[in-house]
Amino acid sequence: MKTIMRFLPPVLFAAGLLALWYVATDLRLVSPVFLPTPARTFDEIASRFADGSIWASIGATVWRMVLGWLLASLVGVALGAAIGLTPLARDLLEPTLEFLRPLPASAMIPVAILFFGLSEEMAVSVIAFGSIWPVLMSSIFGFGSVRVRLREVSSLLGLTRWEFLRKIAAPSAMPDILSGMRSGLAISLILAVVTEMQASLPGLGRDIFLAQRSFRGAELYAGLIMLGVIGVLINHGLQLAERRLLRWRPGRA
Numbered sequence: 480m481k482t483i484m485r486f487l488p489p490v491l492f493a494a495g496l497l498a499l500w501y502v503a504t505d506l507r508l509v510s511p512v513f514l515p516t517p518a519r520t521f522d523e524i525a526s527r528f529a530d531g532s533i534w535a536s537i538g539a540t541v542w543r544m545v546l547g548w549l550l551a552s553l554v555g556v557a558l559g560a561a562i563g564l565t566p567l568a569r570d571l572l573e574p575t576l577e578f579l580r581p582l583p584a585s586a587m588i589p590v591a592i593l594f595f596g597l598s599e600e601m602a603v604s605v606i607a608f609g610s611i612w613p614v615l616m617s618s619i620f621g622f623g624s625v626r627v628r629l630r631e632v633s634s635l636l637g638l639t640r641w642e643f644l645r646k647i648a649a650p651s652a653m654p655d656i657l658s659g660m661r662s663g664l665a666i667s668l669i670l671a672v673v674t675e676m677q678a679s680l681p682g683l684g685r686d687i688f689l690a691q692r693s694f695r696g697a698e699l700y701a702g703l704i705m706l707g708v709i710g711v712l713i714n715h716g717l718q719l720a721e722r723r724l725l726r727w728r729p730g731r732a
Contacts, residue, residue, distance in 0.1 A: 497517055500514075500517050501516070501517055504516040504517070511696070512694055512696060513696060514696065514700075515696040515697040515700060519696075519697040520696075520697050520700045520701050520704065521701075522697070523697040523698055523700075523701040524701045524704065524705065527701065533705070535681065536681065536682050536683045536685075536686050536702075537683065537705065537709065539675075539680070539681045539682040539683075540668075540671050540672065540675065540682040540683045540684065540706075540709070541709060541713075543599070543602050543603060543606060543671045543674070543675075543680075543682065544606065544664075544667045544668050544670075544671040545667075546603050546606075547602070547603045547604075547605075547606025547607040547610060547667050547670070547671070548606065548607075548610050548660075548663055548664050548667040550603065550607040551606070551607040551608075551609075551610040551611035551614055551663055551667070552611075552614050552660050552663065554607070554611060554615075555611045555612075555613075555614030555615040555618055555659070555663070556614060556618045556656055558572065558576075558615055558618070559614070559615050559616075559617070559618020559619045559621070559622055559652075559656075560618060560622050560644065560648070560649075560652075562576075562619050562622075562623075563618065563619045563620070563621065563622025563623035563624075563625075563652070564622050564623070564625070564644070564648060576615070580612055584605055584606075584608055584609025584666075584670055584673075585605075585670075585673060587604075587605055587608050587609075588601075588605055588673075588674065588677050588678075591604050591605050591608075592678070597678040597679070597680070598678075599680070601674065601678060602671065602674040602675070602678060602680055605670055605673075605674050606667050606670040606671055606674065609666050609667070609669075609670045610663035610664070610666040610667040610670065611663065612663075613659040613660075613662035613663045613666065614656070614659040614660055614662075614663045615659070616659065617655040617656055617658055617659025617660075617662075618652060618655065618656050618659060620655050621651070621652025621653070621654070621655030621656055622648055622651075622652045624651070624652070624655070625647065625648050625651050625652065626651075633646075633647055653724060653725065654725060657717075657721045657724065657725070660717070661714065661717055661718075661721070664713060664714065664717060665710065665714070668706065668709065668710055668713075671684065672684035672687070672706065675688075676688040683702050683705060683706055683709075686698065686702050687699055687702040687703065687706075690702065
């Protein structure tokens with residue numbers, strides 16, 4: 480019963496949005512060119528699944544998103560550990576990072592194109608640049624918040640720096656790291672779509688862009704719905720992984 484009550488509000492809200500969409504198209508409050516009916520949109524999704532054409536687009540977008548996100552996560556956690564635990568690294572790296580952090584990821588697309596051309600490497604580099612910041616800042620906070628008493632205990636136990644990082648610092652910072660990774664995942668999906676539109680790379684982003692230019696409203700909204708579904712599924716998967724990794728915390732069992 481609790482599970483039903485938990486999912487009932489979002490289901491009702493989604494049903495309400497669909498009802499509004501249906502009413503707006505049925506009464507022609509918006510031109511059908513710009514807002515197709517829900518039936519046309521879902522028929523488009525069903526037909527693309529039926530002929531298999533959608534899988535290549537989904538696979539390309541998810542692959543770029545995950546690859547850029549993983550690269551950003553690895554670099555972000557490594558830099559965050561160095562800055563959070565080492566004053567020298569903080570003094571050396573923070574000024575440069577504070578200069579780069581406000582730069583919009585979309586502004587880096589021309590730079591990436593100069594280096595890599597209209598290629599997969601360009602897309603992954605832009606995605607990694609944009610999605611690294613939530614991971615990096617969360618990692619800095621997490622590693623920097625390790626209690627002084629834990630540092631003293633590790634010193635008394637004679638733990639090496641690597642053992643301290645692996646057994647004490649990393650588990651202590653893990654909740655913050657995972658929170659930053661979830662935020663970075665959402666950004667990586669957005670940037671995957673943007674780079675596909677800019678560089679005309681295969682994927683849902685290019686499908687949406689071409690549909691918009693040709694006024695194919697059903698295809699456009701079908702692509703948007705699929706992006707939303709991908710975001711929900713991947714975020715839910717990361718939440719499950721987070722619960723499993725943090726099951727040792729109170730209330731996480």
